[in-house]
Amino acid sequence: MIYLDNSATTKPEPSVLQSFYQASERFFANPSSIHQLGGEAEKLMAKAKEQASELLNVHRDEIVFTSGGTEGNNLAIKGIALEHQGRGRHIITTAVEHSSVDEAFKGLEQLGFDVTYISVDENGVISAEELNDAIRDDTILISMMHVNNELGSIQPVEEVGQIAKQYPKLFFHVDHVQGVGKVPLELTDSGIDLCTISGHKIHGLKGTGLLYVKKGTVLYPLFHGGNQEQALRSGTENLAGSVSLVKALRLIKEREHAGIKHMYMLQRILRKKLSEMDGVEVNTPEDAAPHIINISVPGLKPEVIIHTLGERDIYISTKSACSSKQTDESKILTACGHGTDRSTSALRISLAYDTTEEEIHIFLDALAEAIDQLKAVLE
Structure with a gap:
């Protein structure tokens, strides 16, 4: 073959599958349970989050485990829009986004948000200058992919990050799903407030991912419930999935x-x-x-x-x-x-x-x- x-999607690494199996078998308890087994599961979840933060060079509290790219993108985009719509209802994206971003923006348009879609050149790349010109007083979010999933075009996210820094009330989200392991991206002091990663694109498992949420960034959650993941993603944690994601991320970083x-x-x-x-x-x-x-x-x-x-x-x-x-x-x-x-x-x-x-x-x-x-x- x-x-x-x-x-x-990528073929899962055997050691990633093994880490999922081991975590499922040994740490099967609910991390929210107060008994000893629950405490062990909670410690492993904390360790996974710590390791993910070290690999991405961010703070542990800036990691939110998700089910993958679609959820991460929706949580970032809708979370910002719904939480901060009192400051403005103008949001910016590009004409070449993945469907999970494009459809999220279309959904927000139906709720009355004003969306600007930045055009691209013949290579599928936006003009950072054009994007800068599109920013208004009521702009609250810019969302764009790092690497295009069809063409492989690389967007100037570092340059856009520097632009975003000049607007303290504006948030910048990057869909990094196709970039991880292929086009390195530094998150610290980048101007990026939110960044989506998916496990099954890096030889991890489907249904795993994470969203980087910079400290001080407030989101309206998509899920309400038991307040897991800092109340940003309620629901019993997918501990084995999170452990396997970190394993995949470590392997991809090493290679x-x-x-x-x-x-x-x-x-x-x-x-x-x-x-x-x-x-x-x-x-x-x-x-x-x-x-x-x-x-x-x-x-x-x-x-x-x-x-x-x-x-x-x-x-x-x-x-x-x-x-x-x-x-x-x-x-x-x-x-x-x-x-x-x-x-x-x-x-x-x-x-x-x-x-x-x-x-x-x-x-x-x-x-x-x-x-x-x-x-x-x-x-």
Whole structure:
């Protein structure tokens, strides 16, 4: 099997699975219980939070464990909007966000919030200057992704963070789901108030994640109940999931430097060979994150190519897995100014640290054969 759909989800590391199993078996008690077993579970939860904070170089109380990217993004966006709407109801995002951000903003529009969607250039990148110009007296939130999940484009979040610092009453949220382990991001003194991370994108388990909430940032919770997670996420804690997330985060941090270098090498091979293929258009910009290459094959349906490759045990995807079963058109490529011929024929190849050069060459040969076969059928 050659798996090149790592931006949709990654294969869990065996040691991450083991950490989940061990925590589930030994520390099964409710961390809120006052007996000794509950106390042991509570101590392990505190240890997991401490380790996560050390890995991210933030304070322990700034970590909130979640169920993943969608919950983290919704808690950050809606939490700020609902809590601080008395100061203003203007919020800013970009035209190329993940559906969990885009739909959250659309939902807030239905509640009467005024949303500005910042446009992008042909590479899928916003202008920090344009964003700065969009800030108003009643702006309370900026939310944007670090790395685009379809193109791999890197947004200028560090620059936007410095802009956000100039507006003390404005909060800045970063969706870092695709950036962790691929494009490092320092949170301390960055101007970033909230940052979302998902476990299953870093060889952890689905249903795990965390939200960084900078000290002093007040959110309206999505869940009300027993006041777990500093009353920001009520509900019995997923202790085993949190432990496994921290394990995955530790492993990705240990391999980060060499892994990024390796993926850039593979990406260069992909870019060169794909650019030489007849009928293939490379959509990912040169200065993108190392793990994503997005291409279009105008005239061919992307799902047909995917199924053809799947028959050879090679797996790639179209766009975001969260929207891949919806309309064929990529809103990201459309926002970049591409026509329907490219925006409806996009394919995404996404790498992991363990992807090998041999696998890339096998994939490239198989793709070229698939395209030739499908074009022959259409002639």
